[in-house]
Amino acid sequence: VPMPPDAAAQDRLRAGLFPHRRMQAGGPLKFCLVAEGAAHVFPCMHPTWEWDTAPGQALLEGAGGMVTLLDGSPLAYNKPDLRNGCILAVGPAACVAGACAERQDAPA
Numbered sequence: 001v002p003m004p005p006d007a008a009a010q011d012r013l014r015a016g017l018f019p020h021r022r023m024q025a026g027g028p029l030k031f032c033l034v035a036e037g038a039a040h041v042f043p044c045m046h047p048t049w050e051w052d053t054a055p056g057q058a059l060l061e062g063a064g065g066m067v068t069l070l071d072g073s074p075l076a077y078n079k080p081d082l083r084n085g086c087i088l089a090v091g092p093a094a095c096v097a098g099a100c101a102e103r104q105d106a107p108a
Helices: 007-014 027-036 050-062 092-096
Strands: 041-044 066-069 087-090
Touching (some): 027 041, 027 050, 027 087, 050 066, 050 087
Antiparallel strands (some): 041 087, 066 087
């Protein structure tokens, strides 16, 4: 996971306030690890393209997780500009624990 672009978030990571383990791997593998529960979140801290996120989003949402932009808004597809912003992929376990409460398809 690349370091967050803002210095305050980097300081919190270095201080251990967000327990984490960085992994050198491609986005498709990270989506799969989150979907299977081997990882809880995958923050992608650089812009992505629609073709990079669509397969991983389909896989992860099928497993019960979700993918949003960092601000929590949904990813849009078939835009004139095919670039997405930074994304956050959240696994099914986090969604069950309530981190994905705003999901439209989540049970009430």
